[in-house]
Amino acid sequence: MGKVRRLGVLTSGGDCAGLNAVIRAVTYRAVRSYGWKVFGIIDGTMGLMERPLRYRELDLDMFSGNMLREGGTFLGTVNRGDPFNYPMPDGSHKDRSLDFVDGFNKLALDALIVIGGDGSMKILSQLCDLGGIGMVGVPKTIDNDVHGTDFAVGFTTAVNVVTEALDRLHPTAASHHRVMILEVMGRDAGHIAVNAAISGGADVALVPELPYRLDSIARKIEEVIREGRNHALIVVAEGCKTEDGTPATVAHSHGQMRYGGIGAYLSDKIAAMTELETRVTTLGHVQRGGTPSTRDRLLASAFGVHAVDMVAEGKLGRMVAWQERGVTDVPLEEVCIGPRSLETEGTLIKVARGLGIYVGEPQPGEAAD
Template sequence: MASTIKRIGVLTSGGDAPGMNAAVRAVVRACIYYDIEVFGVYKGYDGLINANIKQLYVRSVSNILSRGGTFLLTARSEEFRTKEGREKAYENFKKFDLDALVVIGGDGSFTGANIFSQEFDVPVIGIPGTIDNDLAGTDFTIGFDTACNTAREAIDKIRDTASSHERLFFVEVMGRDAGFIAVNSAIGGGAVAMVVPEHNWTIDALIKRLRKGAANKKASNVVVIAEGCQLGNAYEVADAVKKELGYFDIRVTVLGHLQRGGSPTTMDRVLASRLGVAAVEGLRHGESKVMVGMINNEIAYTPIGQAIKTEKRLGAEEFRIAKILSI
């Protein structure tokens, strides 16, 4: 198989994540190291459909290791969801004489890659790039550590003003379907509670926790809420608490897309670099329709379908630790 891979295309798709540039850089440089031509596909699958494809060289990826976002740009392609759109993409795939495709993104990007690979027998490897850390087959996804650090830094700063005014802050972080950012930033930021999609919190339970903190004379209270939690958004939860605990001076901060930006942490840069090289080496050795990830600090290849369909769950240990530390 190694001798048949002469040209590889690389694209970033879906939501951007810090470290995507580092992953692209690794793919490009690994390709050149192994004497493989590499082509950047701009604007995700739309670039494949519209032939927005350019050959990349060593200097094409200079000085991007520390940059957030993705210089290849990204988009969610509605046209690629159709058979006609994928046929156009395949025509351009063959027009540029590509032999394989590296897709950097999340579950939506991998779903498209899996279908495309099955329909046209195209060798594909996915690299998990999403701040949500919600893909099975890897301990961490690219961008997760940076997003956690961004959220934790914000919580640290919010705590300063919360302490000065004895306020209760509700901080909403990203995590529509998964609470990994909320849990890690809450523990790292010393939050009194965290509310995540995976945990059946009730307003009564949250109020009980806050009352306990007040009884212990906590100088400040910060509650971290994942945007997809069952109790509603941060404003809705704050309103519900206010009705029961009117003595609290309550404020709400929604971090939003702030978590997607910024220079990637060392951990994300190293992870992206290792996965980028492993993606190219995997294709050279015949891997296809897989996602490359890191499990126990070792490279692991997981079938894309399995990575998408397997639910990645938060461990009970994080909740146990957070509860102990919140007193």
């Protein structure tokens, strides 16, 4: 790659807290340290696929003190519409990948920084490979399921929101002698659920990676009551299936089926088995928004600076990562292999079980609690 003069940056996939902090760091480092021009692509891949192109040049004076503190992404984002199989108005599908490549070239960009999750990294890396585009990835997702990094931007803020929800549900549960069930996001990974369950003092934490039994949940609640408590807290990840393995899903707009409803399923079953009053809270998109936590601001800032330095050094086709208490980078081919699951014999599961939290059935060869 020749000398860099024009750098593009876009956000892709679901929003989360800390995205604006990444864009801010990219702009500060690129403009102040290298004298580059930075162009923010509007609405992710769509900004380069549509005509006229949709983008804005990012200047230092755009980033007031508020930008670091704001959730979401001021550039906009998309989490549907695969450019390789794009849905058209007439119901057909069309490969529009070359529209993206042509847009990049029309804007005369030298490299592209992509802020996205595991799915975005895979699609954008394929698009960039197709067009010979130099790409650097920055991991962001509340699910924390991106390979190669200990943390992704947005995860810590989401866990904080869930933990605060447990703090608020606890006094109501105690006042009314209830079992409170909190359904949280995370897709097919239980990182949010188990982190928040430990931090928020839950009695049960159900994650997609581990099977569970309803009678085991009922026994855990009975144990809590025998110990002198009149209430219980349950955290369940949205990607958990029913006891017989049926996914809990609901239909959304554009014909999309998404996870949802596992909390209501558990509520009905637990109420019938224990004769206790149950209530369900589904946090949903509350976990995505709001002011980013201190850790997410730090992570976003460190990732943004390192991503620009990688472009300057010609280290393309890689993703910024956080490992062993520091910033590093990993090849995109090691990232684009699907979501990173919770380790079923990892530290957090051991901690949860050590605290007496029911987190599902022991796996073969694993001692029961």
